[in-house]
Structure formats: C-alpha cells, structure tokens
Amino acid sequence: MPRPRFRRLTDEQQTRILDAALDEFAAHGxxxxxxxxxIANTGVSKGSMxxxxxxKEDLYTHVIRDGLxxxxxxxxxxxxxxxxxxxxxxxxxxxxxxxxMRRLAASPRLGAVLRDWLSGTGIPALSSAQHEAEQEAMPxxxxxxxxxQAIGAVRTDLPPDLxxxxxxxxGQAIDTWLITRPPDDEGLENAVRALMSTMRRALQP
Amino acid sequence: MPRPRFRRLTDEQQTRILDAALDEFAAHGxxxxxxxxxIANTGVSKGSMxxxxxxKEDLYTHVIRDGLxxxxxxxxxxxxxxxxxxxxxxxxxxxxxxxxMRRLAASPRLGAVLRDWLSGTGIPALSSAQHEAEQEAMPxxxxxxxxxQAIGAVRTDLPPDLxxxxxxxxGQAIDTWLITRPPDDEGLENAVRALMSTMRRALQP
DNA sequence: AGACACTTAGACCAGCGGTCGAACCGATGG
DNA sequence: CCATCGGTTCGACCGCTGGTCTAAGTGTCT
Numbered sequence: 001m002p003r004p005r006f007r008r009l010t011d012e013q014q015t016r017i018l019d020a021a022l023d024e025f026a027a028h029g030x031x032x033x034x035x036x037x038x039i040a041n042t043g044v045s046k047g048s049m050x051x052x053x054x055x056k057e058d059l060y061t062h063v064i065r066d067g068l069x070x071x072x073x074x075x076x077x078x079x080x081x082x083x084x085x086x087x088x089x090x091x092x093x094x095x096x097x098x099x100x101m102r103r104l105a106a107s108p109r110l111g112a113v114l115r116d117w118l119s120g121t122g123i124p125a126l127s128s129a130q131h132e133a134e135q136e137a138m139p140x141x142x143x144x145x146x147x148x149q150a151i152g153a154v155r156t157d158l159p160p161d162l163x164x165x166x167x168x169x170x171g172q173a174i175d176t177w178l179i180t181r182p183p184d185d186e187g188l189e190n191a192v193r194a195l196m197s198t199m200r201r202a203l204q205p
Numbered sequence: 206m207p208r209p210r211f212r213r214l215t216d217e218q219q220t221r222i223l224d225a226a227l228d229e230f231a232a233h234g235x236x237x238x239x240x241x242x243x244i245a246n247t248g249v250s251k252g253s254m255x256x257x258x259x260x261k262e263d264l265y266t267h268v269i270r271d272g273l274x275x276x277x278x279x280x281x282x283x284x285x286x287x288x289x290x291x292x293x294x295x296x297x298x299x300x301x302x303x304x305x306m307r308r309l310a311a312s313p314r315l316g317a318v319l320r321d322w323l324s325g326t327g328i329p330a331l332s333s334a335q336h337e338a339e340q341e342a343m344p345x346x347x348x349x350x351x352x353x354q355a356i357g358a359v360r361t362d363l364p365p366d367l368x369x370x371x372x373x374x375x376g377q378a379i380d381t382w383l384i385t386r387p388p389d390d391e392g393l394e395n396a397v398r399a400l401m402s403t404m405r406r407a408l409q410p
Numbered sequence: 411a412g413a414c415a416c417t418t419a420g421a422c423c424a425g426c427g428g429t430c431g432a433a434c435c436g437a438t439g440g
Numbered sequence: 441c442c443a444t445c446g447g448t449t450c451g452a453c454c455g456c457t458g459g460t461c462t463a464a465g466t467g468t469c470t
Contacts, residue, residue, distance in 0.1 A: 005448085031236040035427060045450045047430085056427065119324055158399060162382050166403065169378030173370040194363060198371065202407035210417085240458060250419045252461090261458060411470105418465070426457065434449070440442090 006052040026112035067110045068136040086153035094196040155205040211257040231317035272315045273341040291358035299401040360410040
C-alpha cells in the first residue's frame with residue numbers, strides 16, 4: 001500500500017523508516033502517534049515522507065500489514081495437516097495460538113501495535129486500514145472455522161462471522177488480561193490452555 | 206468529576222453543554238471529537254468551558270459517567286431477587302442484558318459513546334476516565350459474579366477478573382456484530398439468547 | 411464607594427496532519 | 441557543453457487541535 005517509490009529505496013532506508021514508525025505507533029497508538037516525530041526520528045524530510053506514503057494512515061496500514069505478514073509467515077499461517085477429529089482440531093488450535101502468543105511476547109513493539117490495531121475497529125478513519133489488513137488474517141480464520149465445522153469440532157447453529165467474532169472477543173479478553181500479569185512462560189501456557197478449553201466449551205456443537 | 210461550579214449552572218445550561226458534548230463524542234469518538242466544535246455548538250466561551258471542566262478528558266468522563274448512571278439507574282443495576290438455582294440465574298442475566306441492549310438501541314448517541322468508551326481500554330490518556338467510570342459498573346459485575354458462583358451457576362476454577370473479562374469480551378463481540386445488522390427487535394432477542402447460552406456454556410462449572 | 415471573589419471572554423501557544431512550490435539530481439538530446 | 445525534463449528532496453506554510461492566560465465584567469458585602 002505504500003507508493004511503489006518506497007520500495008525503490010535502499011533496504012536500509014526502508015527499515016529505518018518502518019522502524020521509527022513501529023516505535024512511535026507502538027508507543028502511542030495510531031491516534032496518539034505523531035507523524036512529525038516519526039519524520040524527525042527518521043531523518044528524512046516531510047516532503048519525502050509524503051512522497052513515499054499517502055499520509056499517516058497509509059504508513060500505519062503498511063506497518064500493520066508488514067507486522068501481520070511477519071507474524072503469520074513463520075509457520076503460524078499455514079494449516080497443519082488437517083485434523084480429522086475434534087480433539088485434534090482443538091489441540092492444534094491451542095498449539096498454534098500458543099505459538100502466536102509466544103511470538104507476540106517476544107516482540108513487544110509488534111504486540112503493542114497489533115493490539116492497538118485490533119482494538120480500534122470502531123475508528124472510522126481506519127476502516128481502510130482495517131479492510132486492507134483484514135485480508136491478511138481473514139482467509140485463515142474462515143478456513144479454520146470451515147474445517148472445524150466439517151469435522152464436527154465447531155457448532156454450526158450460529159452464523160460463521162458471529163462465531164469468529166466470539167472467538168476473537170474471547171481471545172482479546174485473555175490477551176488484555178494477560179498483559180496485566182507478569183508474562184512468564186508458564187503463566188502464558190496456562191492462560192492459553194484455559195482460553196482454548198473455554199473457547200471449546202462455547203464453540204463446539 | 207466536573208468542577209463544582211458546573212453544577213451551579215442552570216439545568217438548561219448544563220444539559221445544553223452535555224448535549225453538545227454527547228453529540229460530538231457520539232459522532233467522532235473521544236479522539237476524533239473536537240472540543241472547539243463542542244464549545245461552538247454550546248455557545249459558551251472557551252474560557253468558561255475550561256472554567257467548568259478540567260479539559261476534554263474531564264468532559265468526556267462526565268458524559269460517560271452520566272450515561273452509565275442513566276443507563277443503569279432504571280432497573281438495570283439493582284439486583285433482581287437473588288436467584289437460587291443456575292437456570293434462574295442465567296435467565297435473569299439474559300433478561301437484564303436484553304433490557305440493557307434495548308435501551309442502548311433506543312438511544313443511539315449514548316450507545317455510540319459507550320461503545321467508543323468500552324473499546325478504548327488501551328488509550329493511556331483515558332485511564333483516569335476508565336477508572337472513574339469503571340466504579341459505576343464494576344460493583345454490579347463482581348457482585349453478580351459472586352452470587353453466580355455461590356449458587357453454582359458460574360465456574361470457580363478461573364480468576365474472577367478473567368471471568369469478567371471473558372464475559373465482557375463475548376458481550377462486546379455480540380454487540381459489534383449486532384451493529385452491522387438491521388436492528389429489529391426480534392433479531393436482537395435471538396442474538397441475546399444466543400449470546401447468553403454461549404456464555405453459559407463457557408462460564409458455568 | 412471600594413474591595414473582593416466569582417465568572418466570562420477570546421487572543422494566544424505549541425503541536426498536529428497535510429500541502430506546495432522551489433531546488434536538486436542524473437540522464438537524455440541537440 | 442548546455443538545456444531540458446522526470447523523479448526526488450526539502451522545509452516553509454496552512455488550518456486546525458487542545459490547552460493556557462490575562463484582562464475585563466459582575467455581584468455582593470462592608
């Protein structure tokens with residue numbers, strides 16, 4: 001989504017800009033972030049920044065997409081060998097979720113910015129960023145849901161998007177709850193286990 | 206939370222200001238709202254506004270608290286005669302929740318501003334507003350949870366605040382899901398029923 | 411009448427996201 | 441060798457934001 005010009009910069013310049021942006025967005029969220037500060041930390045001029053990106057939202061979208069890609073790329077996104085019974089399905093989900101949470105815990109800046117993005121569903125100015133980046137995660141969600149339903153692991157008496165919304169809502173609840181705790185790995189594992197069993201109670205047929 | 210001076214204004218002036226604020230906050234959320242616009246619509250001068258309120262956040266907090274109070278006052282907050290068996294507990298919860306949602310559907314401005322407030326948990330600038338207004342709803346939540354656990358309607362193997370977080374997360378999921386639908390009353394009733402049964406699955410012992 | 415606290419008013423501030431025209435740079439063509 | 445022309449860089453500038461501050465009004469009590 002950045003102008004193609006941006007991709008023509010040297011990698012060093014690109015990462016320099018994206019890094020400054022990630023810093024700022026992670027520290028202050030979308031609305032609190034100052035594009036001027038990002039620009040100052042980058043060293044590039046304002047005119048150049050607006051030459052590369054359409055504006056603040058465009059830059060934000062790019063940071064989010066980049067982060068999601070990076071997060072899902074490493075084995076998180078590709079489906080494991082399709083489970084054929086409910087137990088295996090939920091176990092696989094749990095391990096994937098744990099994997100995801102571990103990666104998020106390992107890169108706090110990315111975690112902060114993604115959480116900010118997730119919570120900002122209602123901000124109208126960001127609807128395009130929303131749409132843009134949702135394409136990154138949605139296919140995985142719907143497909144996982146579909147296989148879950150196909151093998152009888154997930155109930156079919158609710159609209160699919162409602163099921164997804166419920167799952168995401170519970171996940172977010174656990175996530176924000178976890179943030180307030182000391183994030184040792186054992187606690188994380190327990191929380192994820194608790195979440196998945198609770199989710200299974202709610203979402204199985 | 207407004208300065209005491211504000212309460213000394215005539216009721217008409219107070220509602221004039223609060224109404225303009227509600228309008229603006231409902232239309233643009235906290236961050237998108239323009240205090241200058243509120244001031245212009247109010248007719249009062251900037252100096253006076255800052256004489257009554259500490260600033261934007263203070264005004265927002267007051268609007269939220271006022272709205273919550275108003276929402277919970279009319280029979281929503283007071284506990285029904287304490288149910289003594291799980292079925293009654295969940296049924297009572299369902300009816301209260303339905304009542305709440307109906308009232309929210311009936312006053313869209315209040316709904317908009319409360320949703321904005323709920324989703325903005327992460328905004329650090331609003332943490333005080335958060336704290337302030339949470340006092341309004343928290344006691345009811347914890348007490349309801351406690352009675353639910355006492356009569357065996359709610360599981361006790363998870364930390365109480367986690368249970369509350371999960372319930373709120375599911376509620377929010379349903380809520381935002383509902384917003385995208387045509388909000389006829391029958392649909393609302395079905396959604397609430399689905400939510401409460403799902404919540405019960407997840408949260409009962 | 412004078413003093414005093416309360417209230418109102420709006421000019422002013424730094425910072426925001428975003429725009430814009432001038433300057434710079436390397437390649438191309440006469 | 442110079443002119444020209446896209447692509448790129450730059451920072452002054454714009455209208456707006458939330459917030460501050462001082463000066464002027466207003467009412468009341470001595």
